[in-house]
Amino acid sequence: MTVPVFYSSSYSIAGGFATVGKSSVVARLLRDEPIDGIDLREPRPATAADVARVHDPDYVARVVSGERGQFTEHGSEFVVSVMASTGGVVSAVEAALSTRGCAGSLSSGLHHARHDRDSGYCTFNGLVIGARRAIDLGARRVLILDFDAHCGGGTASLIERLRLDGITGIEQVDVSVSTFDHYPSSAWAVCWIADGRNYLGTIDEALDLVLDPFSIDLVIYNAGMDAHESAGGASGITESVIRERERMVFSWARWHDLPVAWVLAGGYPSATFTIDDVARLHRITAEESARAYG
Numbered sequence: 001m002t003v004p005v006f007y008s009s010s011y012s013i014a015g016g017f018a019t020v021g022k023s024s025v026v027a028r029l030l031r032d033e034p035i036d037g038i039d040l041r042e043p044r045p046a047t048a049a050d051v052a053r054v055h056d057p058d059y060v061a062r063v064v065s066g067e068r069g070q071f072t073e074h075g076s077e078f079v080v081s082v083m084a085s086t087g088g089v090v091s092a093v094e095a096a097l098s099t100r101g102c103a104g105s106l107s108s109g110l111h112h113a114r115h116d117r118d119s120g121y122c123t124f125n126g127l128v129i130g131a132r133r134a135i136d137l138g139a140r141r142v143l144i145l146d147f148d149a150h151c152g153g154g155t156a157s158l159i160e161r162l163r164l165d166g167i168t169g170i171e172q173v174d175v176s177v178s179t180f181d182h183y184p185s186s187a188w189a190v191c192w193i194a195d196g197r198n199y200l201g202t203i204d205e206a207l208d209l210v211l212d213p214f215s216i217d218l219v220i221y222n223a224g225m226d227a228h229e230s231a232g233g234a235s236g237i238t239e240s241v242i243r244e245r246e247r248m249v250f251s252w253a254r255w256h257d258l259p260v261a262w263v264l265a266g267g268y269p270s271a272t273f274t275i276d277d278v279a280r281l282h283r284i285t286a287e288e289s290a291r292a293y294g
């Protein structure tokens with residue numbers, strides 16, 4: 001089996017913030033040194049209708065017209081980028097479900113975005129848009145695993161909102177190392193705060209406590225690298241810890257025979273940690289997904 005990984009050069013905005021700039025660097029790493037089993041593919045862009053399955057239609061229209069959303073200083077280039085990168089998540093979801101295997105997108109999950117507004121550099125919540133697409137395609141239970149350094153409060157609020165509309169099949173397990181965008185845990189969205197010393201133990205416990213994993217139809221994995229000690233995270237979370245985390249996620253999912261769609265999330269360069277260093281961390285997600293599913 002191959003792991004299709006969706007990427008479009010439209011994802012990136014030259015000179016944009018790392019969240020929208022790094023995908024081209026990760027794609028270059030994957031092209032320069034291909035990974036066996038990883039196959040880069042062009043996604044179809046999301047439509048306003050795809051996004052409005054989750055977000056307020058007026059907000060969606062204002063983003064599409066260039067009036068709202070973060071990075072609007074980049075004008076129409078930003079609109080093309082946000083629709084391409086959201087489309088990448090949806091394409092990965094569709095591919096994972098249709099093959100009952102694994103797929104990825106080099107776009108980010110954007111877990112802080114709310115129903116009718118952007119937040120924390122996130123305009124549209126690709127994780128929930130992808131989950132909603134899976135439900136529309138017949139999935140009954142979708143688990144969002146969010147291991148970005150920050151909590152996914154935007155995702156939790158959107159899951160809650162969909163529940164009020166009778167869509168109850170989406171749940172979240174969130175392990176963070178920061179309280180940013182924290183939310184109270186519920187039966188459908190659990191937020192753990194770990195630190196650098198108990199990080200893998202917390203990941204292990206969080207996966208272990210997922211009820212009846214065999215009944216999950218799709219896992220959407222928000223593979224943040226900002227937990228890494230040099231990419232914005234906690235001391236003690238090194239590259240080998242990140243690799244072990246990815247191994248744990250994909251072997252847990254493979255063991256339960258679950259389709260997985262993974263996406264990039266946080267991970268930030270600094271004076272001593274370059275964008276290539278961040279991209280090399282994201283490459284680990286591709287490597288470990290191919291090892292388990294390729």
Ligand SMILES: [Zn+2]
Nearest residue numbers: 148149150266
């Ligand atoms: Zn983050």
